[in-house]
Amino acid sequence: xxxxxxxxxxxxxxxxxHLLESIRPDGRALGRARDTTLMLGAVAxxxxxxxxxxxxxxxxxxxxxxxxxxxxxxxxxxxxxxDFHMPPICSPLVRPGxxxxxxxxxxxQLSDTILRQGSCxxxxxxxxxxxxxxxxxxxxLSAVAAFSHLQIPVVSHNDDxxxxxxxxxNSGAMKEKEPVNKEKIKLKLNNLxxxxxxxxxxxxxLADPTSEEESIMETxxxxxxxxxxx
Numbered sequence: 001x002x003x004x005x006x007x008x009x010x011x012x013x014x015x016x017x018h019l020l021e022s023i024r025p026d027g028r029a030l031g032r033a034r035d036t037t038l039m040l041g042a043v044a045x046x047x048x049x050x051x052x053x054x055x056x057x058x059x060x061x062x063x064x065x066x067x068x069x070x071x072x073x074x075x076x077x078x079x080x081x082x083d084f085h086m087p088p089i090c091s092p093l094v095r096p097g098x099x100x101x102x103x104x105x106x107x108x109q110l111s112d113t114i115l116r117q118g119s120c121x122x123x124x125x126x127x128x129x130x131x132x133x134x135x136x137x138x139x140x141l142s143a144v145a146a147f148s149h150l151q152i153p154v155v156s157h158n159d160d161x162x163x164x165x166x167x168x169x170n171s172g173a174m175k176e177k178e179p180v181n182k183e184k185i186k187l188k189l190n191n192l193x194x195x196x197x198x199x200x201x202x203x204x205x206l207a208d209p210t211s212e213e214e215s216i217m218e219t220x221x222x223x224x225x226x227x228x229x230x
Contacts, residue, residue, distance in 0.1 A: 007025075011212070011215075011216045012216050015201075015213065015216060016201075019201070019204050024206065024213070025212075026210065030204060030205065030206050030207070031205070031206075031207050032207060032208075033054070033196070033207050033208035034054050034055030034057075034208050035054075035055065036052070036053065036054050036141070037052070037053045038050060038051070038052055038053075038141070038145050039051040040145060040146075040148070040149040041149055042060060042062075043060070043062040046062035046063055046064055046146075047063050047064055047065045047150055047151060047152070047153060048062075048063040048146045048147060048148075048149040048150030048151065048187070049061060049062040049063065049146050049149060050142050050143075050145030050146040050148075050149055051142065052138050052141040052142035052145055053138070054134055054137055054138045054141070054208065055132055055133070055134075055208070055210065056130050056132035056210075057128075057130055057131060057132045057133055057134055057135060057137075057138045058128070058129040058130040058138070059126055059127070059128055059129065059135075059138045059139050059141070059142035060126070060127045060129055060142065061124065061125070061126045061127075061139075061142035061143045061145065061146035062124075062125050062127075062146065063122060063123065063124050063125075063146050063147065063150055064122075064123045064125075065121065065122055065123070065150075065152065065153060066121040066122075066123065067121065079121050079122065080111075080114060080122045080124060081121075081122070081123050081124065082107055082110050082111050082114070082124045082126070082143075083107065083123075083124070083125050083126070084103050084104075084106050084107040084110065084126050084128070084139060085103070085125065085126065085127045085128065086100035086102070086103045086128045086131065087127070087128070089129070090128040090129055090130055090131040091128075091130075091131035091211070093131075094131070102135065106135055106136050106139055109136055109222075110124075110126070110136075110139060110140060110143060113140060113193055113195075113224055114143060114147075114193070124143060124146070126139050126142060126143060131211060132210055132211045133197075133208070133209045133210040133211040133212075133213060133214050134197045134208050134209060136195060136197060136222055137194075137195045137196060137197050137208070137222070140193060140194065140195050140224075141194065144189075144192055144193060144194070147187060147189060148187075148189055148192075150186070150187040151184040151185065151186050151187070152184060152185040152186075152187060153184055154183065154184060188229075189229055190228065190229055191226045191227065191228055191229065192226065192227045192229060193224055193225070193226045193227075194224070194225060194226075194227065195222055195223060195224040195225070196208065196222070196223050197209065197220060197221070197222045198220075198221045198222075198223075199213055199214060199217035199218075199219065199220055199221075200217065200218060200219040200220075200221060201216075201217045201218055201219075202218075
């Protein structure tokens, strides 16, 4: 039987043969993660953005900031709205017109991981461009990188005394307004969360699984740690 046919018909046996040799079909050791790349500023129209790749898994994160009126109960707190998108181009398992089942799960995990206090009204959109396993790890990486690239826009007071955003070109009536902050402010991150997903199969632990490995393994485990920025 040809190797590709055996892999399709008996995927568990195929992978277990590799596990016996402590190696995976892509040549990695069991505990080795795939190569990771980051590109900041991937979306010019966003206040902060990043493109993250872990192996073939690719995420694009973009942040837009808006002015909001804080509540009386939490005058120092803003809001982060997170949307995780999985278009059909990212995986053959995602059908047009039908949302991916994992999308709301990852969106909830991201909301639980990213701190909300002390922000403006922040809109974070993450687009999965290629879903080849460890989606949460790549999504979190792209989100944190986008926040590290984020620059808080210049704001001013309008005629009603409300704070409004000043466009980058500072055009129109905004030229007559004295800005509250004269320059964009780079967001300072005190902690950088990062994660690693592993799959467990019998007595084996595989770090950073591909989508093929995720589809046949028994148990998933994701560990999130936070590195403090000095």
